[in-house]
Amino acid sequence: MADTAQKSMAVSETEVAIEITNMSKWYGDFNVLRDINFKVMKGERIVIAGPSGSGKSTLIRCINRLEEHQKGHIVVGGNELTSDLKKIDEVRREVGMVFQHFNLFPHLTIMQNLTLAPIWVRKTPKKEAEEVAMHYLERVKIPEQADKYPGQLSGGQQQRVAIARSLCMNPEIMLFDEPTSALDPEMIKEVLDVMVKLAEDGMTMLCVTHEMGFARQVANRVMFMDQGQIIEQNEPEEFFSNPQHERTKEFLSQILH
Amino acid sequence: MSKSSNSSVAYVRKTMVDKMPAPNMSKGIVGWMRTNLFSSIGNTILTLISAYVIYVALAGLFSFALGSAIFEGTGGADCRVEGSGACWPYIGDRFDFMIYGFYPESEYWRPDLTFAVGAILLFLLATPRIPGKMISGGLFLVVFPFAAYFLMAGGGFTGLEEVPTEKWGGLMLTLVVAVTGIVASFPIGVLLALGRRSEMPLVKSVCVVFIELWRGVPLITVLFMASVMLPLFLPEGTNFDKLIRALVGVTLFTAAYTAEVVRGGLQAIDKGQYEAADALGMNYFQATLLIILPQALKLVIPGIVNNSISLFKDTTLVSIVGLIDLLGAVKASTATGDWTAPSIPITGYFFAALIFWVFTFTMSRYSQYMEKRLDTGHKN
Numbered sequence: 001m002a003d004t005a006q007k008s009m010a011v012s013e014t015e016v017a018i019e020i021t022n023m024s025k026w027y028g029d030f031n032v033l034r035d036i037n038f039k040v041m042k043g044e045r046i047v048i049a050g051p052s053g054s055g056k057s058t059l060i061r062c063i064n065r066l067e068e069h070q071k072g073h074i075v076v077g078g079n080e081l082t083s084d085l086k087k088i089d090e091v092r093r094e095v096g097m098v099f100q101h102f103n104l105f106p107h108l109t110i111m112q113n114l115t116l117a118p119i120w121v122r123k124t125p126k127k128e129a130e131e132v133a134m135h136y137l138e139r140v141k142i143p144e145q146a147d148k149y150p151g152q153l154s155g156g157q158q159q160r161v162a163i164a165r166s167l168c169m170n171p172e173i174m175l176f177d178e179p180t181s182a183l184d185p186e187m188i189k190e191v192l193d194v195m196v197k198l199a200e201d202g203m204t205m206l207c208v209t210h211e212m213g214f215a216r217q218v219a220n221r222v223m224f225m226d227q228g229q230i231i232e233q234n235e236p237e238e239f240f241s242n243p244q245h246e247r248t249k250e251f252l253s254q255i256l257h
Numbered sequence: 258m259s260k261s262s263n264s265s266v267a268y269v270r271k272t273m274v275d276k277m278p279a280p281n282m283s284k285g286i287v288g289w290m291r292t293n294l295f296s297s298i299g300n301t302i303l304t305l306i307s308a309y310v311i312y313v314a315l316a317g318l319f320s321f322a323l324g325s326a327i328f329e330g331t332g333g334a335d336c337r338v339e340g341s342g343a344c345w346p347y348i349g350d351r352f353d354f355m356i357y358g359f360y361p362e363s364e365y366w367r368p369d370l371t372f373a374v375g376a377i378l379l380f381l382l383a384t385p386r387i388p389g390k391m392i393s394g395g396l397f398l399v400v401f402p403f404a405a406y407f408l409m410a411g412g413g414f415t416g417l418e419e420v421p422t423e424k425w426g427g428l429m430l431t432l433v434v435a436v437t438g439i440v441a442s443f444p445i446g447v448l449l450a451l452g453r454r455s456e457m458p459l460v461k462s463v464c465v466v467f468i469e470l471w472r473g474v475p476l477i478t479v480l481f482m483a484s485v486m487l488p489l490f491l492p493e494g495t496n497f498d499k500l501i502r503a504l505v506g507v508t509l510f511t512a513a514y515t516a517e518v519v520r521g522g523l524q525a526i527d528k529g530q531y532e533a534a535d536a537l538g539m540n541y542f543q544a545t546l547l548i549i550l551p552q553a554l555k556l557v558i559p560g561i562v563n564n565s566i567s568l569f570k571d572t573t574l575v576s577i578v579g580l581i582d583l584l585g586a587v588k589a590s591t592a593t594g595d596w597t598a599p600s601i602p603i604t605g606y607f608f609a610a611l612i613f614w615v616f617t618f619t620m621s622r623y624s625q626y627m628e629k630r631l632d633t634g635h636k637n
Contacts, residue, residue: 064535066532092536092537093538096536097536099532101529103527104533105530107555116537116547117537117538120539121537121538121539121543166537169537
């Protein structure tokens with residue numbers, strides 16, 4: 001299963017989606033990210049793992065500038081992230097993000113949650129935005145919930161809505177920040193299924209997660225972070241069966257029972 | 258089935274027990290009284306004491322307003338009766354003055370019309386089921402204030418007899434001050450609240466200074482400054498309408514309070530909401546208008562209504578600068594001509610209190626209704 005999935009997902013050889021060079025970030029005096037360097041090609045699925053406090057979330061939040069970096073360069077889809085607000089908005093329109101706590105808008109219906117950004121940011125006509133929204137709701141298998149409010153849905157359903165909401169902006173890249181960590185165990189699968197489907201369709205994905213099964217199944221690269229640095233990265237099979245770094249071995253022995 | 262019943266499980270229910278009716282003692286009026294009024298000796302005593310207090314208060318009120326009240330008469334002499342209650346003919350006689358002040362009698366239709374139109378627009382705006390909120394909102398908030406002013410003040414291009422604002426008074430003036438204050442202070446308050454949370458130091462400090470300055474001064478001082486001090490600073494001969502000066506003072510004063518209430522609501526919004534809006538590429542205005550404010554304002558409805566009620570009652574302070582509001586009109590009429598009797602002032606204040614209570618209680622009920630209605634009940 002893993003093999004067939006891997007093969008159908010093509011990674012571009014030439015098109016760079018994200019390029020990060022010599023990037024560092026501080027919170028006050030605390031150095032959260034240290035000299036990060038990596039490149040993501042279009043169509044890559046990257047899983048970022050590591051102990052809590054290692055800077056995984058901060059790293060992907062830097063990619064759409066929810067966090068500001070102080071040193072080095074981040075280039076997303078050809079736009080470098082600086083304090084230029086126009087560039088930031090441009091990047092954010094092309095980069096979807098899914099949060100641990102869903103962050104749906106509780107005062108709006110599911111349909112309004114999905115169409116708000118396309119209508120106001122992309123200036124899509126309402127009718128068209130609703131058609132697109134319905135399409136993605138069907139894709140995440142909850143079209144019947146369109147007129148409900150987020151609070152009436154289960155956690156798994158809310159997270160699928162959150163994914164659909166990002167997809168409605170038709171992004172080039174999707175960032176996932178521990179998308180299943182706040183879910184009850186029986187709801188994790190429904191969210192992961194949606195993400196696997198997304199990967200199979202060729203979406204460029206960066207995913208902070210502890211779901212190692214998911215990493216094996218869809219990732220073409222696993223990055224391991226500790227203390228603000230990327231200390232090891234490899235293909236999933238190699239990463240899990242033959243970790244190089246001491247810290248990685250220790251981490252894997254903790255989470256793989 | 259039979260197999261499992263033979264197994265080692267100690268006890269498994271085989272048939273379900275039917276529903277049973279609740280015991281008589283726990284339902285109906287008797288049950289309610291038992292649990293709520295007489296659940297213990299202490300509670301029974303408190304219940305009896307409270308019942309007595311309520312009885313005394315209601316009996317007194319009834320006796321004053323109806324039982325021993327005087328309903329017919331032509332002057333104070335008719336009400337100068339030993340042990341009599343309210344003197345209602347006085348209210349009837351001075352009613353117009355309490356509602357309109359010195360507004361000319363032949364022109365009463367103008368405030369009447371204004372009030373009727375305002376009430377209809379407010380009803381359209383405030384009833385959730387009626388569509389077209391953009392239209393009714395625009396009419397009420399933008400068109401109505403100007404139309405109301407020109408209709409009631411007249412003069413100039415309107416072709417109506419001019420009625421200067423000095424002649425406005427009574428309940429009409431109270432409503433003008435209260436509605437203007439509540440409606441105009443709201444957007445200013447929201448902007449101040451947003452400004453106070455701004456990351457731009459200059460905007461932030463301007464808002465902080467403004468809010469703290471206005472909040473730190475009593476309303477009575479603000480009104481006094483507006484009417485006595487302001488003219489001293491303005492060039493000779495500039496004549497600023499007294500009512501407008503009071504309106505500006507009341508509005509800015511209330512805006513400072515509204516700002517702090519709204520800021521409380523803004524602080525209660527989860528950071529994730531801002532992040533989600535940012536991540537979708539929304540700019541500050543879109544995020545604020547579409548995501549943050551609708552949620553924050555919903556949270557602070559009780560606080561805003563509280564402010565409005567408070568302002569509605571504080572309008573009585575405008576009498577300090579010589580405007581005759583409802584309370585001022587009542588007060589002025591208690592001392593006039595034939596209407597002098599011990600019960601006259603009490604009747605007047607009772608009447609004023611009743612009117613104030615009807616308005617504020619309506620606001621309070623409406624806010625509770627809106628709170629329930631807007632509650633999609635589910636936070637993140």
